[in-house]
Amino acid sequence: MAKGGQASNNQAVARASMEDSSSPFYLHNGYHPGLNLVSHALTGTNYNTWNRAMSMALTAKNKLGFVDGSFSQPPTDDLVYGSLLRCNSMVISWILNSVNREIADSLLYFPTAYEIWIDLQDRFQQINDPRIFQIKKLLNGLQQGSMDVSTYYTCMRTLWDELKEFQPVSVCKSGAIKDWINYHNQECSMQFLMGLNESYEQNQAQILMMDPLPIISKIFSLVMQEERQRSCEARGRRGRGVIAGAMRWHGK
Known part of the structure; x- marks a missing residue:
């Protein structure tokens, strides 16, 4: 009974972790593998701006820890390990969606989002x-x-x-x-x-x-303000020109 009670308690803790929106293992209903987090895909030469945009997006979704190594991986027998695998796969999918096809093909066989992140940094971060x-x-x-x-x-x-x-x-x-x-x-x-x-x-x-x-x-x-004022004045001149032209045409 004690063992059963302990297992039940562990499962409750794991479930609470997955349902807590502040937990890195939480996956919102709107999160899906096809989600594109940045407007411009990584091509290589734009690594610095891509890295910043992706970091902000992952931080907003509380998933930056999967790429920067800020939290340790639980052991395989931990009840949250399955949640970690799902979240890791989700983050990998987001990264693959945010790079061009050639780069994505070279990342498919990395097992963790962290390893992908480090590989991209080693390849494209400029001195x-x-x-x-x-x-x-x-x-x-x-x-x-x-x-x-x-x-x-x-x-x-x-x-x-x-x-x-x-x-x-x-x-x-x-x-x-x-x-x-x-x-x-x-x-x-x-x-x-x-x-x-x-x-x-x-x-x-x-x-x-x-x-x-x-x-x-x-x-x-x-x-x-100066540009807008000039634009308004130019439109006014064009309008007066059209009116003057019409009046001359009717006068004829």
């Missing part, structure tokens, strides 16, 4: 210095050109945010974080203003006269 060089080169050549302001800003911020991931902040001295953030904002703001088309020269001058220099999101908002 910092070459990637930093590449990002800075792209930033130096980035110009608005034919892009609208929003697209140009998005391209620039994507590069800046990735660059920031490679540049850890020193917190040894008081105020170091604040100084670094202010410096980063100034660099980002200057890059954005320098890349704008010449038609925004007046706006550039007005913004640079502000003290202190606004944060990059505020600068973007100011330039966007």
Whole structure:
């Protein structure tokens, strides 16, 4: 009876673990092997952004521990071991759905999501210095050109945010974080203003006269307002031109 009671209690604990939404072994009804967690599949060259997107998605689903090795695997005779196998297979399926076909084919025979994660890291994680060089080169050549302001800003911020991931902040001295953030904002703001088309020269001058220099999101908002105003004025001119043309045609 004691053994039976102990087994029953263990089963109850295991069942509670699987039904607890805070447990890593919990699988929501909406989770299925065909689920795609990221919008852009891993091709190899986009590993850093893919890794970040996948990490956030797995964290949201409380499954990051299956790929980062943060929790230990229970023994095979543990009652939650079956749940671990199911969750591991689910995470493997999610990873395979998030990489291109050629990469997926090379991952099929790894037994754990953790081993897949490490293999992808070993294969595609770039050494910092070459990637930093590449990002800075792209930033130096980035110009608005034919892009609208929003697209140009998005391209620039994507590069800046990735660059920031490679540049850890020193917190040894008081105020170091604040100084670094202010410096980063100034660099980002200057890059954005320098890349704008010449038609925004007046706006550039007005913004640079502000003290202190606004944060990059505020600068973007100011330039966007100017772009929208120009667009409205252009539509108004076209509308007046159409009306004037119609009046001339009727006058004839």
